[in-house]
Amino acid sequence: MSESAKRFVLGQLQRTGVVLNGPNPWDPQVHNDRLWARLLRDGTLGLGESYMEGWWDAEALDQFLFRLVDASIQDAFPKDLAVMWSLARGRLLNLQRLRVTEVGEKHYDIGNDLYAAMLDRRMVYSCGYWQGADSLEAAQEAKLDLVCRKLDLKPGMHILDIGSGWGGFLHFAAERYGVSGVGVTVSKEQAALANERTAGLPVETRLLDYQALEGQFDRIISIGMFEHVGYKNYRAYFEKAASLLKPDGLMLLHTIGGHTSTTHGDPWSEKYIFPNGMLPSIAQIGKAIEGLFVMEDWHNFGADYDRTLMAWRDRFDAAWPTLAGEKYDERFRRMWRYYLSSFAAVFRARHLSLWQIVLSPRGVPGGYTSLR
Structure with missing residues (x-):
């Protein structure tokens, strides 16, 4: 089994320009010959866990990972049990509602010290906008300002941020555009730090599931x-948003998107990074907003996520000597670097996109002006 598995895997690697134990920086150096059977049995889960x-x-x-993704090497592998289990769970269960707080507890609550070291000073944990930017700080500020301009924020508006993280957008919008607002998150650590960082501003972050929200907002x-x-x-989700948005309001959705409709996530990412994570497609979003919103603008700058993730990885690597210890061990370091590197590889290969979608309840009178 191990020899036939090795022949199969090496045969696929030949298509990628990767050389086993080769001299190039992207060539993998293998330390355990049990790897081949594990890859054939466990697929992407086995690749990540073995690293x-x-x-x-x-x-x-x-x-290295970019070369695998760009060649779509995964398509040549047989369906493994991890993928089949992920598919079955996605079809049979609704874990995103059964376990609403799980992603907060297992990902966002692991340590504010980690995220403060890895992210920009506002702790914005999403794709930066690198058009004209030369640093992570500049790219994140450009993204926040782009969102404010797309929503035509005006002083005195009351806004809602669904999934507001550490309060970076609310902080920025309140200071630069004079708005008040509410943010919601299912992460205890995010909520506590967000409210600490925005003290004195007319914004608040609530530890709350978005479905429990009430009120009316000028912008979402x-x-x-x-x-x-x-x-x-x-x-x-969109029905709830529609019920919270004023008739003349606007909503901006910033999300990673997949190019085909799926009903499950990646087994390695689901297990170690984003429990119950799942990426929408254009078709799924379109069907979900039908009859609720008019799509005013759809902007894809997914290539910028590669640069954002690599900036995060560089900052994580630089901070590692101060992070390393009992809380974050060597296995965690390898897991986190694999997470950031693998996501960067997928965006670099353009297998995923990053969308900003502007929605209105009734259509903007006279038309919406798209901004970039």
Whole structure:
């Protein structure tokens, strides 16, 4: 089995320009010959877990993974049990509603020190806008300002941020555009730090599921949260947003998107990074907003996520000497670098996109002006 598995995997690698134990920084160095059977049995879950356990290395991890993704090497592998289990769970269960707080507890609550070290000073945990930007700080500020301009924010408006994280957008919008607002998150650590960081501003962050929200808002923003909603809940999500938005309001949805409709996530990412994570497609979003919103603008700058993720990885690497310890061990370091590198690789290969979608309840009178 191991020899036939090795022949199969190496045969697929030949298509990628990768050389086993080769001299290039993207060439994998294999330390355990049990790797081949594990890859054939466990697919992407096995690839990620074997890296976490030190079975192989690649100096330029993102470049190695990019070559695998760009060649669509996964399509040549047989369906593994991890994928089949992920597919079955997605079809049979609605874990995004059964376990609303799980992603907060297992991802966003792992440590504000980690995120403060990795992210920009506002702790914005979503794709930056790199058009004209030369640093992570500049790219994130450009993204926040782009959102404010797309929503035509005016002083005195009352806004809602669904999935508001550490309060970075609310802080920015209140200071620069004179608005008040409410943010919601299912992460205890995010809520506590967000309210600490925005003290004195007319904004607040609530530890609350978005479905429990009440009120009316001039604008609704949701940045990097829709990936946790789940395909069974897309319609309910937009119905809730429609009920909260004033008739003359605007909503901006900022989300990672997939190019085909799916009903489950990636097994490795689901297990180690984003529990119950799932990426929407254009078709799924279109069906979910039908009859509720007019789509005013759809902007794709997914290539910018590659640069954002690599900036996060560089900052994580630089901060590692101060983070390393009992809380974050070597296995965590490898897991986190694999997470950032693999996501960067997928965006670099353009297998995923990043969309900003502007929606209105009735259509903007006279038309909406698209901004970039």
